[in-house]
Amino acid sequence: MNSQNIPVIVITGGPCAGKSTALNYIPEKLWAYGISSVTVPETATELLMNNVRVNQDGLSQSDFEYHLMMMMIEKEARYLEILKNYPNNKKVLICDRGLMDARPYLSPGEFEAVIEVMGLSTGQIFQRYSAVFHLITAASGAPSFYTKENNNARIENVEQAIQKDEENKNAWTGHPHLRIIDNSTDFEGKMKRLLQAICHHLGVPEPLEIERRFLVDPISASRICEHIKVAKVPIEQCYLKSAKDGHVRVRRWGDQGSASYYRTIKRRISEGTRTETESSISPREYFGAIQNEKDERFEIIQKIRHCFIWQNQYFELDIFTEPEWCRGIAILEIELTNFNDEVLLPPFININSEITGNKKLGNRELARKR
Template sequence: MKKEIISVPLVGGPSAGKTSALSYIKRKLSEYGVNVLIVDEVATQFMNGGITPFSTKLHNDEFQKHLLHHMIEKENRWRQIADAMDYERTLILCDRGMMDSMAYVGEKSFNEIIKKEGWSIPQIRDERYEGVIHLRTAALGAEEHYTLSNNKYRTESPEQARALDQKTLDAWIGHPHLRVIDNSTGFQEKLNRTLQEICALLGIPAPLEIENKYLVKRPRLSEFPVTYRLIDIEQSYLNVDDERDEDRIRKRGQNNEWIYTRTQKNFVKTGTRSGIRIEKEGSISEEMFGINLLNLDPNYETIKKKRCCFIWQEQYFELDFFNEPKQHIKKNQGLLEIELTNENKTVQIPSFIEVIKEVTDDENYYNKHIARITQ
């Protein structure tokens, strides 16, 4: 039996509803026949055992280093157990993920820790988790419900909770499947929206890739009013039977450290939209990536681009600047994309981005068309 195991951390600031969401998702997904395993929060486990940060005996950086090691060991063990279980599909829900530590020690110290331990950002952020769900703290938009009563180790004021929530979200910017669940609705609907995003990652129903895409004027990143991450991407195309479908391999990295994926997209059409496809994506080894490079479609060039990832109005945007090929997108332009799970969802275009035109259904701006070699 072919097994599917995916790992998704629920992250966010204090009093975001993570504990309730974990319980709710486990209960609802069991109705769909999905096996759900929960990895409890390691920091609370440590502190319950008498291991606390900011003490005179243990520096916070050292605390976070051991926390990260234990998190890896625990998540890996849960994946091994899931593989041994007689279930076709397993979701490993993590109460927090490895990048959360950056919010507690700062980016510089975090990078020093992971470098010393032999890890890289693409490995522990992108490759390790198939998706990331960030639940906003109640201190942002639901202040009357902000409470610390369910965790004796939390002492943050609403102001501190908001700052910590943002630092946590900033730490995860750059992951290809980051979703933000805000407090724009009641709490039950917040749980339902969380479940919807999880279902989309699991493919319940078939995972539709719904992208809105815009041709924009290239902004000055030095003037960006929000936190962003720059990602290097190289992607190449393999042979397919239907020209509208895609079978691509991708090399994705940050600071010259890489992970490798293969993505297959099959064209479907629903309602009035044609920009919807069923997507299947999985990690591959560097060796397999190299083997696939020997079997590329000769009609397409390799795309090389910089991707700027950022959050605006609780939505996750990706802004691509193309280095190769050069003939389709001008140097002073870029492609702004947002991936949706609901085709009726409203997109809030960032105020600091000037849109030239929407190109969602314009095949000239599909990555595959941009890569096509013109005669």
Template sequence: MEGKIPRIVLTGGPCAGKSTALSILRQKLPEFGYSVFIVPEVATLISEKGIKIGEIMVRSDLVSQFERHVLQTQLALEGIWEKFALTQPGDKKVLICDRGAMDIASYVDWSVFLALAGDLGFSIFDLRDRRYDAVFHLATAAEGAEEHYNLDNVARYENPQQARERDKKTLAAWDGHTYRRVIANVEGDRQISFAEKMNKLLAEVCQSLKIPVPLVEIEKKYLVDLGTDPAQLPVVPIVFEIKQTYLMSSQPEWERRVRERREVASGEMLYTYTEKKAVRPGVREQPERVITEKEYRDLLEQRDPNRMQIVKKRYAFWWSGQLFELDFISSPTQLVVLEAELTDEQSQLVLPPFIKRIKEVTDDERYTNARIAAGTCPGYG
């Protein structure tokens, strides 16, 4: 992947978790120093503007013509995104495509796709191997996590059986790519949680970019001396300004929140919406998606009056092969917290000696964001 911007594809069957996955990648990869550029899914763009894809796909006289336009649009968007990504500062960049050119082969006969590609001057090798550095396939929820399958996306029209068939066809469309990884919903006989699925994807993407792989299931959190001066850190951190707001929920077991994040160096803004839901006793799902600034402002009207907005500045830095996040919380209380997600290159955590820790609070629920926002965190008391 050296010498150019890595271009990776996030694909999979319907209701596989791509929206949440893109949100996670857009948040986490900048903490490793990467600028992330996401090429949007063509089908979703079309559906959001009023075109009913489901009605087109049942008409044999329209499918081929429609997919030809989708392919042309896909290739054009990738070219535009890469062109302008090259103009952006920084030497660590990644282009993430919300589906890629080969996905179209799962919607038409193979002979039809070969003809489409040929008419546009491309071979399969061009559209699959030469174009993309890595492909990550998320399995549809209809395969192994049926209770979570839904039609929430405007571009989604398949029932569960159709979703399973589409998933298999999409997987087959990318057969032959030398760097393809499949993120399933099961491990052996065990259904994994959605959080585990997202963790596995993040680890695979990091591995493809040669980033030490975070094992996000293993997280450590420490309360740090309030007098810590970030200007005196003997490392060069990436700095983010973050505002997190909890929203009202009609379901007591649901937790809703929005987050505004600004990267200080570039000024880039990122807005996300998260719902934390209790699926069954002891298991909670936490789907997250990137939203527009307008959606963010609108959702702020639903803020929970019983919880205060959390305002903090985050300093993300590497020490001894490990990524650390040092959060300076200024509201609703003053706290300094150090967090680390262990990596596969670091079996034992080596804590930075230049940060004065008060105590470990990894398993202390009083120091969660929810408790901080509710005003019930004990702080340094």
């Protein structure tokens, strides 16, 4: 679908979160930075405002979500083809919501059944989008600004809006690049933080990865599911023969039958900060890279990633299973837009120490053969 490897991002969020404003503000700002964009309009509102009635006239919720997602796929493909014709080399497709936004309206079994009929898995849906930006509803943190007047399809009160916001965040939990934009500043500041996060993802001025890492007590890590809703993702990654100024890896994200595959080049800038260039690859390219490019000084890493949201922060807790010498090691990570961003650590995880910048506990060194 995306032969030019154009980034496809999702802007989503709860009711009255500022999404409509953002979808006007972001393209204008990106244009000033020399980035062309096209926006795929929201499909659910389009259907509901044109007399498509759910649970009436024989249209069940499952049928509605099926047609909704099929329309989204068709629209995303068509808008992407249009964007490909733009002469600018810097482009991004912006989606007003993505396929996973349908998930809260169905039971887990119903959603899995619908996407199976569509020939998709959760991993394949995640791979469609290079990043997801969730705007927190004004009902959470700024209730005096919550209104239903600017969207005829909005029916939720404050409590319902907060619940819908939580369901939407949970639907996207597990995506490798989910960013949450809260109401900790005024609305102008919220839009600027969204722009900063999108520019950070698109590599304006360059694609930096800024993260903090913490070594976690293994017993505490193993009990995380007792405290919070978690999306578990099996990850396998292999380090390849690299250029002198950078490291290259390939990664399988998810179960083998429904996984996403990525190739990543990282170069260290400073402690906790690296440039990162990531692209989606096919299963054939992934296994071909392992067969032909694997750096034999390193073993293949396997780990279970536990993705969760705490205080509107997106955390990833990795518990390593292979190779044998790092089995049971647990590392908590959070990716930041700025290194000075405040991090509120979850109290139900026992942190042994911060290991940001500790090369010996980096994934690459953990993979090094003993």
